[in-house]
Amino acid sequence: MANLSDVAELIPTLCGHDASAVACHCEAAGPVDTGAGASSGATSEQYEARMLTMNDDEILAIMQESAAVERQAALFRQIAIGIAVARSARTFGHGGLAAKKGHRSVTSLVQDLLGVSQAEASRQVSVSGDLVDTTGTTGLPDSVAGSGERTNGGSIPKACPPRPWFEPLRVALRAQLISNEQSNTIRKGLGEPPTMPRDTNGIPLPILIPQAVDNGVDAGTDGVPVMVEHTPTIEEADAFDQGARDAWALAAEQLIAEAQVRKINELGAHARYIRDKLDPEGAKRRFEQRYEARAFHITTVPDTGATRIIWTLDDQTALMITAAHDDALRPRRGGPRFVDSAEKAKAKALVEDPRTNAQLASDLMTDIFRAGILADAKSVFGTRQAGVRLVQVINDHGHRSDITHAEDRLIVLPGKVADQQLCDTESIHVTVDTDGNPLNLGRSKRLFTPGQKIALAIRDGGCRWTGCERPASYTEAHHIDPWESGGKTDIDRGILLCQYHHLHCHDNGWHITREGKGEFMLNHPDHPPQPLPPRAPLEYAFKDITLPGPRFRAPQPPPGQPPHARESGRASDRDSGREPTRRAAA
Incomplete structure (x- = not known):
């Protein structure tokens, strides 16, 4: 097992720094030897003493170099977890890797080995499973690896499945162009590409498409295309599925390039935007699902007796509430300065207000409810209302x-x-x-x-x-x-x-x-x-x-809506x- 000094050798700035003039005032730290191989067995206190003498650029360099070492080590861990995922598949039963080690799932195995939470272990399994190509013998447990047979006696399929759309993410992870979190954010943001609906035998089901006429698409009587039922051939369905995978792969490549300049939250938002642009019907379905999931609960905290509200918002309500929240707290959070004298005075008072942002937000929501009850929005927002x-x-x-x-x-x-x-x-x-x-x-x-x-x-x-x-x-x-x-x-x-x-x-x-x-x-x-x-x-x-x-488009429209949106x-x-x-x- 590598010790601290072995790891330090991988950080050029830390190894190359001349600390001969450092006087460590902590007896536990001892002298710092900077000779070749002298860092063998050095303690964290000695390295801390060395780093305290470095300038700002050297400290930043160590941060960057340490992050690079961490990413490289994480890559090996991810590959190992990915292989463990494949070797713990249900098809192997009790002969799978996780089962042989006494675990019900590979997530439980990873949680035990890494000492992380179940949520983090699940995330590691998800990311690592995408990183590793599980075709061939990587998916076989030790007892049959290389034998060409599965434990249940079945033969291994010789035909390789098509490359997944997220192959660019896999390549970028291996090349360390993106981090685990960035890969996971892109994967979750894009979701899965749409596929042609099929029955259990893989035969395409009927769909709705715009009716074509001699001069193009029939616009209908109200400017909306007339939709007619059509049953695609297997070739058409396969071509659509492949085209969707290609589009998602292209989107992944674009987002990989953006990952160098985007924060995680923004990267995820861009991924969701591209997904919805590519699949507007899916965007409509997800919008309606979020609307149906809206909920408002009032609960009591048992220990304190305080009342707590749990509010799951639909998209439009969320935009309205966040607009009001952001507008009210803007002076505290660095909003624009070019406002009239009355707004300047109001902003100055808000900045100096002793309440925390959370308390201000709570009082704002109280005022909004009160204004709604009294039907007097100006008493909350003034003349410049949020929107x-x-x-x-x-x-x-x-x-x-x-x-x-x-x-x-x-x-x-x-x-x-x-x-x-x-x-x-x-x-x-x-x-x-x-x-x-x-x-x-x-x-x-x-x-x-x-x-x-x-x-x-x-x-x-x-x-x-x-x-x-x-x-x-x-x-x-x-x-x-x-x-x-x-x-x-x-x-x-x-x-x-x-x-x-x-x-x-x-x-x-x-x-x-x-x-x-x-x-x-x-x-x-x-x-x-x-x-x-x-x-x-x-x-x-x-x-x-x-x-x-x-x-x-799916052949059955939502209840109460026409078959074409x-x-x-x-x-x-x-x-x-x-x-x-x-x-x-x-």
Whole structure:
């Protein structure tokens, strides 16, 4: 078993540091010998004493190098767990690996060996099972490995199944391009690709497809395609299933590339957005499932007698509640500074309020309920009420996307939600090019106008500083060409930054540049330039990631609904929102 010194040898900065001048004042630590092989048997206290003398860059280097060693060690552990998963399959019965060691499942085995919780063991099994190719002898227990026979006497199938769609994740994990958590986030976010419905014998079942006429698709009497029943051939069904797997694999490759610049939460949101864009019928079904799962429970904490509320929200209610919550706490969490004097005074009072954020949020919800009962919303929100802006893509032909998403939180909704919201809200149209850049509105005033800020919010999706997760409503528009130096207040020369990063950019030698409509680049004299990709999913509207053939639809519509769902419409919100295609509504 490797000791601490063996591991230290794998961390170049730690081994190469000259600590000959270090005087350790802890007797238990003893002197630090830096000669070749001198780190044999060194204690953690000695290494701590050595590291306390290092400069900031060396400490950061050790953090990075330690993380790399940890990832490499984790890779071996994952491969081993993946093989254990295959060798513990139910088909092996009591001859499986986990069963031979006295465990009911491989999860129980992993939990015992690693000393982790059941949830963490389950996660490790899930990730590792995807990493290892279990075809061939890797799936055989020790007693029959290499024999060509299973323990039950059955022969091993010679035909290899098609590569799974998540093969790019497996390759990226082995190459250490992504971490376990990133792989798991992408896998869960994308879910499983849709398949053609079949009976138990693998024969395709009838589906609904748009009726075709001589000049294309029959638009019907109300502009909605007429759906007719069709039974695909086995070849058509196989082609659809393969095309779906290919589309999911392409999406996985895109997200692997994004994983280098996205935080886990944002990566998962992007994965779910791509999934719903590829499979709008599935998005509609998941939306309805979340709606049916809504629930409100009032319980009592036995020990204290306090009352606790457990509230499972549907998507639209969640957006409304989170918008009110975020708007109320914005001054505490770094919201924009450019507000009128009354709002400044209110924000200052909130920042100085002795209550915690959790207490403020609780009091806010109490006020909202009270306002609802009294029908006086202004007593809670004032003149500037919280709202939700939805964004939906419209292409050159006026076709609206099957899905819409919230501007501040990347929550995907069926397009019909935007249609519904348009009944009592307004929409704003923003024209963009094929790369998602809003059309320059031609403003030349000192401050960006509300219309320009909406266009920037659609393009950027929030603060674009690397690693920042502040939503668009928390940001300020930054001139990349200083106004005082002749810079224009144009969309192409503006970028959204949260208050903290806006001040950080101005006060610490950073500057942002852009060539034409290319990438925004973050620059600093002491750091290499780095791109600032947008957080919004608008770019996916133009990526060639689609399912093959017509969008197949289940033959039985939900009760009370027509057999064809209208393609959803514009945007919505308090001030409403919709998004670009060539044109976007917000």
